[in-house]
Amino acid sequence: MDTEIKTKNGWARLLPLAVILAAAIGGAWALGDYLSFEALRDNREMLIGYRDANYLTTVIVFMCVYVVITGFSLPGATIATLTGGFLFGTFPGVLFNVGAATMGATLVFLAARWGLGERLSAKMDASEGRIKAIKAGIDENQWSMLFIIRLVPLVPFFVANLIPALVGVSLWRYVVSTFVGIIPGGLVYTSVGAGLGEVFARGETPNLGIIFEPHVLLPILGLAGLALLPVVLKLIRGKEAI
Template identity: 55%
Template sequence: MAETTDNSGRSSTRHLPLIVILCVAVIGAFTLRDFLSFETLRDNREALLAYRDAHFLGMVVAFVGAYILIVIFSLPGAAVFSMAGGFLFGLALGTVLNITSATIGAAIIFLAARAGLGESMSARLEASEGTIKKLKTALHENEIPVLFLLRLVPVVPFFAANLVPALVGVSFRNYLLTTAIGIIPGGIVFTWIGVGLGEVFDRGGTPDLSLLREPYVIGPIIGLCILAALPLVIRAVRGRKEI
């Protein structure tokens, strides 16, 4: 009886981080929807620049900490924050801070999801048979290409690319590697747009995100998607030939 109680307590504790993340994510989706916006950035522009100039290291720490929290709790405003990185720190440092923050946040939510649900779900998938078993085996045989695709394909939400790998039991090392590298193209683009935010605000305009659809921006990203998918295609063709 005592052992059952202990197991139940450990199970509840294991699920606590994921429960907290989900609760904060739901609350933040409603309360911060209009707060983390371009208007907020524009209205506080002078104060942010003044604080950056007076307390550069403090601004870096505050920016990275806030970005990590946004990623962990899937809060609205991640794109605005990425552009704010370019606005405050320039293209080179802004890109480094954006990618570092997003990777740390993604790693934390992966570990929370793995501890909460991933282990039990992975065990169930491992014990399953038929199509589900084949899909799980195929995923593990192609972990790195699939994880790269999750990061590179623009239509895959970032929070989904964080949670799904944890729930199906992929390698944390491969997840971390593909996250850190796979988000670089998008990170550069958003930071690049952010570098020009000051001029946009001076004109009284709003950021033009149509840049994301330009051929010289989306083209290389699509090319990287094709390269990431190439091993999957080759293995599929080889498998058919063997059959």
């Protein structure tokens, strides 16, 4: 009887993750044509008109849609960020984008931690050898690791949402590091979105690879290097102590 109850509880814990996965698969199939650059281009006048007539409502609806996109890992997060810049400018658009992305990412984090994270973290703490050493290293340098996975653009957003939940990161550390860590990339894409009016007028498409251009990527990597600095200093001090 106890085993049956534990099994049911286990499946119930996995339900939020299963819903997110199902929504991501269904969304990729059903929403691809709606959350696209072409859809934004074709509906830009209607969106601007609605924003001008209902600014606060537009902000609320936009952020709710963005939270749903990131919280359920739907396609179109980049387009949503561009839309935030297009509708609200670089500022306050970047605040709306980063705030909504953080809320959506937190939903993924909570679902993963409730379903797998707490038990997996406890097992890693109770383990021996290399696994426990890896967990201890992550715990010792949580702030640095959290900022690095957010700053480096090569780490997929969904993966960066899951990893902290699986290693026992606290909620407030996750929220703070997510909000601050995604500001550089969010600022880049929001500013691209703010210039979409001119891009549309020329009949062109935005350069979404701009974040990998040296003048943008190098400063972001510099911030990642600063985040990694405490880890390097600890390693150096540890060798000196030996």
